[in-house]
Every structure is written in C-alpha cells, then in structure tokens.
Amino acid sequence: MEAASPEDVAAAIRFAGSHGIEVGVRLTGHGIINHLENVLLVHTGRLDELTVHPDEAWVRVGAGVRWDRVLQEAAVFGLAPLAGSSPDVGIVGYLTGGGIGPVARTYGVAADRIRAIEVVTGDGEFRRVTPTEHPDLFWALRGGKGALGIVTAVEFDLVHLVEIYGGAVYFDGADAEKVLDTWAEWCPSLIEEGTTSIAILRLPDVPFVPWQLAGRMSVAVRFAWIGDPADGQRVFAPMLAAAPPVLAMVGPMPYTELRRIHADPSDPLPVHEHAALLDELNDDVLDALLAAAGPDADDCRQLMVEIRQLGGAVAMAQEHASALCHRDAEYSYLSIGIPAGPDAEATIRNAEDIGRLIEPWTTGGTLPNFAASDDPHDVVRTYDRETLERLADLIETYDPDSVLRAARPIREALLLSVPED
Template identity: 40%
Template sequence: MSDVPAEFEELAERVQGPVFTPGSSGYDDERSGFQTAFRHRPAVIVGATGPDDVSAAVTFAAARGLPVAVQATGHGLSAAAQGEGVLISTARMTDVRIDPLNRTVRIAAGVRWEQVIKEAATHGLAPLNGSAPHVGAVAYTLGGGVGVLGRQFGYTADHVRSIDVVTADGALRQVTADSDPDLFWALRGGRDNFGIVTSLEVALVPLTRIYGGGLYFDADLVPEALATYLRWTTTVPEELTSSISLMRYPDLPPIPAPLKGRYTAHIRVAYTGDADSGKQLVEPLRAIGPRLIDSIDEMPYTASGSIYNDPAFPHAYYGNNVMLGEAGPPVAEAVLDLAGPTAKAPCIVDLRHLGGAFSRPPAVPSAIGSREGEYILRVLTPLAICDVDTARPVHERLYEAVRPWTVGRNLNFIYADEATPDQTGLVYSPEDLRRLAGIKAVHDPANLFRFNHNIVPAAAKV
C-alpha cells in the first residue's frame, strides 16, 4: 500500500491483485506484452486476479471518468493508453474448465490457447485455436478467430455459448443469445468495446489428430509456389485449411539451417481427413519443385502449433490486412512486385484461405463481417530492421493495388498504430456499425472502453 499514490489507495484497497503506477516496481513488466513497439503507459495498472477485481477497477474508473484498457498477452494491442486511465491486466486469470460431456470449455480472460489445447486433448477434444498457441484465447475469439481448422468449422466466435463480462457500470453479467441477444451479438466481433470479458464458454470439437505441416520453397520457386497455391485453393475441400507466407528469414542461430538468409514461400496445411487422402490433396504443391523443408505428415492435434511455427518471443512489428473476394494472377503479381524481396521495406506477406464455413452465417448471428472474403492478405514488417514511416507506404501501395478485390478487414489482424475510425469502418458494414454504436450507447455511453478499435456510442456522434 505504501508504494501506491494517495489517489489510488482506495483502488488498491478494493482489489485482491497488485496495483502499479509509473515508477513503481513491476510497472514496466506489467504493462509489457508480446507487441513491444507500442506499449500502454497508463496512470495505474490493476493486476486482476478474478472478476471481482475487474469489477472493482471498472467501478473505480467510471466514478472518476477514467478510460479503461485491458490486456492479457499483449498480442492484440490496438490503441495504447498514454499517461491516463486504468489498465486492467488479466494475465493472472488462467482458469480452464473442460466439460467433456457437452464438449465445451470455459476459459478465463488470461488463458492462452496452448493451455486449452493441452487440457482438451486429455478428453479427445480440440479447441478452434489460431496458428499461434501462445495467443490469448479470449481476445482472439472475441475478434472472430481465424483458426487452423476454420474452413471446416468457421470462426471461433461462432462457437461461443456464453460470455461473462463486466460492463461500464461495474456489473458482472453472464450474456447468452437468450439473455441479451444484442450484447451477445456485439461482443462477438466488437471485442472490448462493450466491457471486459472475464471468461467465456466455447465449444470444442472431437479431434485428436490432423494431417498437416509446411512446405518451404526457395526464392527461385516463390512465383510458381504462389501462383500454384492460389489455383490449388479453388479445388480443395472444406476439411483443408491452408495459407502461404512469403518472407526472408534472418541469418540467426534460432533459424533452421535450410532457411537462414533465404527468401522463401512457406505453404501451411491442416487437414482433418485421413493421411492417404491428405497426401493426394497436397501432391500438386509438392510438384512445384524441391522443398527446403517438407514437414507435412500426420500429427497429434497438440502439435498443431508447429504448422505455422509462429515466433513465441515478444518483438516489435507493424502491420495490417485486407480481406479479398478473390485472389487471382493480378493479386499475385501485386504481392511480388510491391511486397516481395525487392520492396523498399522488408515485408512478411501472409495469405490465408477462407471460404467454406467462414463464409456461412452462423446459427447465432454475430458482428463479424466480410464473410464473403475468400482470403486474408496480411502484411507485417519487423520494426527491429525497419521503421514505421518506411514500412507504411510500402504496405499502403499493396493495399491500394488490391483494392478492386477488397471486401473488408479482419479485426484481429489490424495491429497497433492503425486503430483509427477509418480502420474500424472497414471492419464492419455500415448497417452493423450503426447497430454496434447503438449497443455501445446502451452499455458504455461515456465511451469508457476506448483504447481499442473504437466504436463511438451513437449518442456521442455529431
């Protein structure tokens, strides 16, 4: 208590978890997350240990008109609090409860997918996680959730059964499609605009193994790999979800020897069918030519994180995405010309195949838009070797080139420094954005939760 300034002593008394202020021991560690280029620097941080701490922190902030931000792993940082407001860290909230009979899991706000994958596997089940197991499960799901099995099962948010959320009045509510259909609709796709989710219940699928992995092709085969991949995606069944990444690997010790210093195409595959049919489906990709690495094989679902092998260490990056209705030769040409190995800024290009169940409306509607998108085109630049001002125009030229095929943006793949009203307007249809603004006006009229891809309350609009 002695380290807490007088203005926050009452807050420290109300919560069980630690309270940090600038300059105090642990403040910098608590505000740091996976994204290191942009970090929160709030007036005070609450290390919440459970829903009661979240409620107390929100109540304290609301009474004083202080804006509120939330962070679990820091992957999804969008708008950083700078010198004001309350940051609620949910990293200590890590409870996972599997219901094997109903094939569901209740996930607390700080849980990472790797924990759910491991615990679900003991019951012969699997979650609809994304490519990186170290990502926070709740924020990922509320933003939609583009999973490694998404073409077969759709967005992870489509499988949410109930949500526990603390709204701007400090009340903890359990929200379902029956209890509050408007808020349930808005939370699934509107993420942290309407409150701080303390836990959610989401369905699991009966699955223990997949046929999956990656194919890496050297620079001379990159154009053919990209063209072949895009043609191939128009032929595959929904049980197969895939993507392709183009990038130059650094010549550093952690990088596998065949990839060091090379510009490569990396095709990633996850297929829930049997291995024999999987081999037949993948054959056109292997026919592209020699592979630097070929890791596609049958694997336990617990190893699904190895398909993408996303970096698990915190680092600085800048990036964004567009969703495309189609991706033919003009898109491939634009990618290689504007974001390929000769681009003025180093680019990691990621094209993810959607369609299938991603495109179908779920049984319970949500605010996730652009379901007509067949691909997500995402571009990242590592900021350890390039600055934002150099990277931004390179990315923007590519997005402008593919504008004729663009149908929207994916919320989870818009990264920090890009949380603007224009970006938010590209995520939702005008009709959905109006509905979201109306729901925001009901549950957060003062826009307490605004350190995000902000949806402005309808009453506050001019």
C-alpha cells in the same frame, strides 16, 4: 492493476469512471496498440480457471488462459478447441475478434462455438451473456472485440479431434512465381476438409529461425487436413511438386502441435500489420504481389506477406448472428513488418504501398483479428455500416460514460462512415 476476480474488474471500471479516465485490458501483449495515455490498464492473467466438460464436449476458461493450455487439457479427452495459428495468444482476444484458425474451412469461426460469456460492461456491471441472456451483448461480443466490456470468462464447445495431416513446406524465394501460381490454381479445388495459406517470408538470420530459412527469402505453403492422412497427402501432392522444397514439414501430427503449421513467434513483437480481403486471386493480383514482395522486390521490408484461403465453413450461416462481418470473402491478405530502429517509418510506408498496389482487387473490408488498430479508418473497414451503428448504440447503452478505451474507435469510426445510398 492485476485483477483476481470479476469484482476486481468491476471496481477498476467504476474507479476509472469516477475519475474521468479510460480502462484498457491486457494479457499477453499480442495485438497491443498504442495511445494508452490516461488509461487504467487491467491485467487478466490471474483469471486462470479452466474446466473441461468431456461428456458434453465444452470448456470453461478464465480470461487469463492461453490456447496452448486448453489444447493440452482438452486432448486428454480426445477433444480440441478451435485455436488460432499461435497457441500462445489469449483466448478472449481471439474469440471476441471472431477466430479464424488453421482448420477454419472445416470447422468454421471459433466464436460461433461460444456458449456463454461473462463480462463486466462499461457501466461497471457484471453480466452473464448467452443467446437468451442479454442476446444483444452475445451478438456484439462475438466480433466486436473489447468495445462492450472486459471479459472475465468464456464457455465454448470443443470438437472431437486428436490428429490432423498438416504442417508447412518452404520453397526458395526464386521459385515464388511458380509456387504462387500453383497455389492459386489449386485452391479452388480444395474441399472443406482442407485449410491452407501461403506466405512470402523474409526471416532474419537469428537462432530461432531454421537455418534453411534464416536470412533469405522463402515461400511457405501451410496446410491442415481433417480426415484420412492418405487423402490429405494425395490432395497436397500438387503443392509439394510445385518446386524443389528447401524444408518440408508436412505429415500426420497431433492437433496439440497446431503451432507447427504457421510457426508464429511465441513472444509478442512490435509489428505493423496491413490487412485486406479479396474475392479472387487472378493473374493481376499475383503479378502485383510478386512485383511488391517477390524475389525482385529489393525494397520490400515486410517479414511476411500472407494470403489465407477462406470460404468453406467460415462463410456458413450460423444459428446465432454475430458482429463479425465480411465472412463471405474468399481470401484474406496480411503483411507484417517490424517498425523499429531508423527504418521504422520506411517499413510502415512499404506496407501501405503494397496495400495500395493490390487495392483494386480487394473488397474494402478487413477482419477484426487481422486489423488490430485503434485508428477509426481501420475500424470502418472492419464493420459494415449496419454493424457499426448497432455496436455504437450498444456502447451508448452499456458504456454511457465512455470508460472503455476499446470503444472509442467505434464511436469515431461511426462519424467517418457514410451511409450507402
């Protein structure tokens, strides 16, 4: 059903509860998961309010708003939201999963900027949630995704930012080892003004892919610098010198063009993702990645194998704790493949094989937005035991009749999780 107000959302949840069915929520289709049988799907696209408060540098948005609109409207006042790498995704899903974007090492996790959340919980009640009003929900909704309710609006702080130095430089796949080695050596020296990631790409030969990258393997180094562009250019120089680029698009850019850094597709795709976290990038990890996804890995079926540097402001302690775990990891790992057609199962197996290959160097954890899944085994990796137990307790309080589809994996994960000695 299409919701035009919080009352519509509450009515849908109450109807589902009285008829013994579950409720799910969608806006864009990004991050969609399967198993929606016996689910009443609530679409939030009509909840599209947006008001920027420039004097106090914050914004109120409805659950139907996407990041690109906030980027454009905030820029009028010299302000910016901490959007993710794809401005085409919805705001609510990104923020409730934490939100670690292209400038995260400088400004931190986007969910830490939230002032208030308006939500209809699983008992069908509308609640306004702040650090002092329903503080238990304020903790849970920032990192707990949609397990406690359907968010109808959110208010969060903006930052004063108009331009950054950034973009991406692409290298030929044959130079993957040199580029990876250079990036791994360069990252520890990067101060908090810089945020970076690296990705091994195998992009299809289709019209929307630049001809320099289409139908071939390449390596992308992404970079965002907050501060003097001349300093950013100097800091990024070692990466530009790592090998001859096949395509370089790095320089001063409006923050509203944030999508240029990762160049994520704007439309949802039927993807399979495998995510992990690492505390270091040593030679053994790099060798494993090259063996599994480098130029000699003819059986690699992943469109992208990516590592993002974390640290900096991501790991800083915040005034208000949240359900986002594992923010002290140094790097995140993510592979993305398209499990479609006759090779679908092979694509999934390949992703899992790569994951097992690097497993000895992973922390055992994942981040919510990088591991969108209704598999309780994935949920166990997303939250530590204490957080999982607290989320499950809150679900029992605010969704006693088990109406929310997003809450089920939390309940199931708790049964799998074994307390530490």
